[in-house]
Amino acid sequence: MTQNPHPLGQSIIDRAEALARFSDMEGGLTCAFLTPAHRSAQALLAQWMEEAGMQVRIDAIGNVIGRYAADAGADARVLMTGSHFDTVRNGGRYDGRLGILLPIAVVGALNASGIRLPYHLEIVGFAEEEGLRFKTSFLASSVLAGRFDAALLARTDADGVTLAEALAASGLPGHGELAALQAAAVDPATLLGFVEVHIEQGPVLLNKDLPLGVVTQIAGSSRFQVRIEGQASHAGTTPMGMRRDAAAGTAEMILLVESRCSAVPALVGTVGQLLVPDGSSNVIPAACTFSMDIRAGEDDIREAAIADIVAGIQQIAARRGLSAQVDRIKPVFNAPCARWLMDQFSAVLRKRGLAAFELPSGAGHDAMMMQRITDVAMLFVRCGNGGISHNPLETITAEDAQLAAEVFVDFLRHFQPEG
């Protein structure tokens, strides 16, 4: 028998596959907050953390937190790492999960070799990042960062279950009580920083033929829900010039988002949800609702685009006799990574003869919320299949996972606190 050339990488891939068997759907991976599949994934992560030599706790929002205790005693501060284990609908196996499974594999290897670190290392499996069930993202990291918005407890899922009810029924500590969610916040004074390993979710590293990259900043995003109202009338009898068609107006608005965001290289805009409520094939649409997601590497560029697009939506609506209600879901501002942490990843990459390539993240990550309370850095791992993510085709190689794990080991062993 030949030995596997990528033992850590292969174990990460095997575990990503094992975790993906818990799904809310048949024939694909959907893992929404607090579903049975989600609870099973949470339990398996806790088990793996324990097997790797960590003390594990589960907090009031369902985060699984494993601690690899320092050799220096209980006074040591905490370097935190981790990512999320919930997914989008029919998502990929590595988005988020790589950032939990890789550090668990690394701790398991350190523990097996009897190597302790001079600081506590905590791995967080964040219970909710994608916003699939309650249409609000960063739920789990907002609790850990002490930024939980109490109003969210009344928010309902598609079945009318509130977040408070879902938490109360979950058996999680605190049963969804606000005080428990607030008490789950980590004290920033105890933190050395937060680092997150994540699949790139884009083609940049693939196209540059690089396995790993160091993230410079996480781009802010702004999300909107837009409701357009017109007038329902008969599809057969209403002349074209007399219509107030909410869907046709929406189509024009979507093209506006596309053209405005195409005009600036660092800007992207997406309408990912589109609905004609109670629509019927023989009725002119009375209403149309859509989501709008606008992102840019710089807050100024994004805000300027938003101002233009919102004004444009109102103009289109006025011209067509429609009304437009544009609701902004709270914006997420840019989160710059800390240079001193980035430099420590870059030093490890260079030592191994790899390029210390730096790139921004267009996608939001848990590190974005953690950046509100501590310095953060991110290590991106090359995404296969043309860089596709939020899709079952999302993949990485065992070789890249192995390399990322080795780089992470080096980073942890040579980690120096700031200052």
Ligand SMILES: [Zn+2]
């Ligand atoms: Zn993710």
